[in-house]
Amino acid sequence: MQREQHLDGIVPCDALLRLVSSTEAVVGDVAVTLSFARDLQRNQVATGHVELQVELTCQRCLQPVREQIEADIAWGFVWSEEQGKNLPRSLDPVIQEGDELDLYQALEDEILLNLPMVAYHDEECVPRDGFHSGGKAPEAVGQQENPFKVLEQLKGSSNKS
Numbered sequence: 001m002q003r004e005q006h007l008d009g010i011v012p013c014d015a016l017l018r019l020v021s022s023t024e025a026v027v028g029d030v031a032v033t034l035s036f037a038r039d040l041q042r043n044q045v046a047t048g049h050v051e052l053q054v055e056l057t058c059q060r061c062l063q064p065v066r067e068q069i070e071a072d073i074a075w076g077f078v079w080s081e082e083q084g085k086n087l088p089r090s091l092d093p094v095i096q097e098g099d100e101l102d103l104y105q106a107l108e109d110e111i112l113l114n115l116p117m118v119a120y121h122d123e124e125c126v127p128r129d130g131f132h133s134g135g136k137a138p139e140a141v142g143q144q145e146n147p148f149k150v151l152e153q154l155k156g157s158s159n160k161s
């Protein structure tokens with residue numbers, strides 16, 4: 001029997017660059033607990049919990065909104081996708097490339113999966129009558145000046161004289 005290993009710690013957010021770039025900010029550090037073991041099928045598994053706070057952009061007022069992210073971890077380490085398919089369904093396959101387990105990478109994937117797609121302030125940060133839900137007109141694209149149009153205008157004005 002292999003003994004169980006336990007890890008209880010803090011991951012500095014500068015180790016998780018993809019997370020940093022997909023949020024406004026990571027508030028403080030990332031708290032992680034992980035227990036490593038082999039299950040009955042001799043899979044190398046890790047179970048635990050991750051917890052952190054991030055700032056995301058509120059889709060109503062476009063100001064930062066703080067979100068608490070918490071996720072339970074149940075990883076099964078495998079070295080190919082094929083191997084991953086044989087894992088029990090209760091485990092998320094974490095595909096490894098080398099001999100060493102890349103925990104930061106797996107942790108970051110887990111957190112990214114648990115980020116909300118859109119964030120809003122709990123309170124009404126924009127007055128209700130100023131916010132028309134549903135009718136989101138895609139204005140931004142048409143607003144840009146077309147350089148050819150400007151050229152045409154110039155040509156047009158020189159023809160006139």
Ligand SMILES: [Zn+2]
Pocket residue numbers: 058059060061062063065120121125126
């Ligand atoms: Zn807001």
